[in-house]
Amino acid sequence: MLVVIFHMLLLITPTKEQSFKHDVKTDFYKYEGNVKLNIHSAVLEQEHWKSISNTIYHDGFNEVEWYKLSVTSEWEGECLLYLDNVLFDKLIVYEVSNQFSEYNFYDLSRYNQLDNFENGGLKQLIFLAKGEKKNIFFKVRSKGFPTYTRLELLTGNMYSKLHNDTHLFQIFARIIIFCFLVFAVLIGVITRFNVFRYYILNTLSSFFLVEAEYGFIVQLVGNQNESYIRLFQLCCMHIFILSYVLFYYKGINNRKTLHKNLSGLTNTAHTFFLASMFVFISGIFTQYTNRFFLVFLGLSYIIVLCLNLYFNYSAYLKKKDIAGISLLINCINLILLVGQMFVLKEYSTSTFTQQTNIYLLVITNTACCFLLLLYYTINIHNKRSQLEVEEHQLLQKYSNEVILGQEKERIRIGRELHDFVGGNLSLVNKTQNLKVDAIKNILINTARNVEELKLGLLEEFDNKVSNKTLFLNLVEKFHSDKMNCFIQFDGDEFDLVSKEMINHLYRITQELMNNALKHSESTLTILAFVIDTKKNTLYFHYNDNGKGFKVSKSLKGMGIKNIQYRVKEMGGNLSINSNNGGTTIVISDLLL
Structure with missing residues (x-):
């Protein structure tokens, strides 16, 4: 595209060489001898002229340079000697005809350029006769930076x-x-x-x-x-x-x-x-x-x-x-x-x-x-x-994550309230032989757990008691004359189980014990935690002798859904078997 533009510009520029070379022949030379010249010796000098392009150049060293333009004319009339950019301190032009009987002298130094200065250059009128041979000498001197000018002969119309x-x-x-x-x-x-x-x-x-x-x-x-x-x-x-x-x-x-x-x-x-x-x-x-x-x-x-x-x-x-x-x-x-x-x-x-x-x-x-x-x-x-x-996509994704996180947190809080608070209150309601102090302790623990839930903490799982003691205390709360509760730990590594897994197992156990107390009318519940050290996995077994429930119907309930959610979070497998003779629940393949 740029090349096309370049050529289009070339078409509208005045690049056609307007000359009359067929009538006027010119040759341009520079003197390269060591002898200092004047106009007389320059005319007589024949050997040390070097042919160059029509450009006068001075290096600014304040020394005189000589140039010569040889003109052979088959054309007669006035023409212009045009120099495009004359910034020389000294530029003397000598117009010498066939016979060195006389010559014309023009001082085109920059301090003398008045009427003939135009468009940044100079023009000097020259007369050419048919059959004439003429030499035009240029004596140049300049002090300063290098300076050059191009020159050519033109007719008035061409100029x-x-x-x-x-x-x-x-x-x-x-x-x-x-x-x-x-x-x-x-x-x-x-x-x-x-x-x-x-x-x-x-x-x-x-x-x-x-x-x-x-x-x-x-x-x-x-x-x-x-x-x-x-x-x-x-x-x-x-x-x-x-x-x-x-x-x-x-x-x-x-x-x-x-x-x-x-x-x-x-x-x-x-x-x-x-x-x-x-x-x-x-x-x-x-x-x-x-x-x-x-x-x-x-x-x-x-x-x-x-x-x-x-x-x-x-x-x-x-x-x-x-x-x-x-x-x-x-x-x-x-x-x-x-x-x-x-x-x-x-x-x-x-x-x-x-x-x-x-x-x-x-x-x-x-x-x-x-x-x-x-x-x-x-x-x-x-x-x-x-x-x-x-950025907009990230903000949208962040907003969605925040909303999803809020929704998960609401679900978590609902589960916590259902599993622990609801379970404790249900325990008070269903157990007839509880003493006032026991009820008071249950309510105090419930209030404390609500406060811990508000803070997003369950510190008792970490710092207050061991894992075994935590579950023993839980089973003891549900143990009564009407429902005997037993718990077994197979393996010494149970106290090393992570806080997150213990929290899930605790809430699951709490939910199962509440269901046994409220719905199954069982008289015996057995809990067992088994650790397989070779596979580095934990197994949880729950059994009761209650009246059982329809598994397909109970899967829609909040309690079973909470258990399923927690098992999924732990990465385990859940198995539920219930009939008139009792209920068996197994949680397996919990990777420690």
Whole structure:
């Protein structure tokens, strides 16, 4: 999709090379000899000229450089010598005809650029005669950071058309970039993601960097203030590189801090940037200071970008959410940048096309980063929505568990009340020969158990008496002249049975003894607890000689249901056998 957009933009850009090469042939050279030249020796020099592309470059070491443009014309008329970005301290142009009888002299130094300064560049009127061979020499000197300009010969109509087309494309590019920035600010305000700050910084710095080279900033400030323009460009470049790295690294890894290696190289870039600024402001321009700081500043930027690409690739291998599309966009930006610097720049002879390509790079970077940002925002939104759904499900599950727990607790309390309180009160009601003190003790124990039930405790099972004593006391309460009760313990490990199991067995025994007293009219009840040490299991046996009951009918009753529930909680098996001769209940396979 991005490639399609890129090609669509190419179709509407003024990339067609408007020239008259079939009429005017040009060759461009740079002098690489060791002898210092003046205009006379430059005209006579024939050996040390090296053919290069039509670009004047000066490294800023305050030394004179010579360039030569050789023109062979089969066309006659006035044309324009156009230089797209002239920020040299000294630029003298010598127009030399076939015979070195005379030459025209033009001072295009940045302090003399007045009427011929336009659109960030310079145009100088040149007359060509049919069959004429002409050499145009350029004497360049500059002090400061490296500076370059591209040049070409154009007719007036060609210049006007290319200038207008480029200007329209600049307006188009500014509108597109402004729209992306507005959308980014709005989304950033809504979402409050920090990554939007880095996107805005990255877009603004890249935009102002280009505008300082070709756009309204260089027109507003003027070529005479070259030092301020270079200072501004250096700051924009620094902000662009670092915001680019922060945008991709923190957007992918979603971390508040940088990796220690990336942080160290970033601090190195800061150091060389500040050193370069000091050199620039102080005016200490020498071959060594310039080369040292600029080379190391550039290297630190390159290493930071490569390390960022490495972390991007590592995140892709770890299958992080947006690492794949981020790596793709990083590679696209890198390919376009390298293509512009080393491919399109060499094959394109139009300076206006170069300006258009630079703006196109900014648009592509802005659009790609915005798409990544949009994808990042949607991905985070989807994750948050999923978390909200999961949170809602957990809350719902928690509510259901609370309700279920409350219901279980109500059932437990009902069972406790039925098994113990109801049993004790029934014992008082059914036993005729109980003395007042015995009844009083039963009621006191009942009240105490109600209090313990309220607190969720049955401390007497743990701390007050042993397990055997607990059951002996229970059987003793039900023992009377009308109903003899006996209990047997087979095995010494009964006192080691867990509190939870003892509680269940106690309530079951209590329920069975109450039923025997109230309903079965039995005269004999026998209880037995048997421990199988080999299987590590406990068996409970209950027998009485009462009139029995219908098992199918009694299963619907609260008492039997409580017994079934408690046996299930203990993980055992329940067997009930009842007839006119009595009742037998066995609880088996209780794992200790």
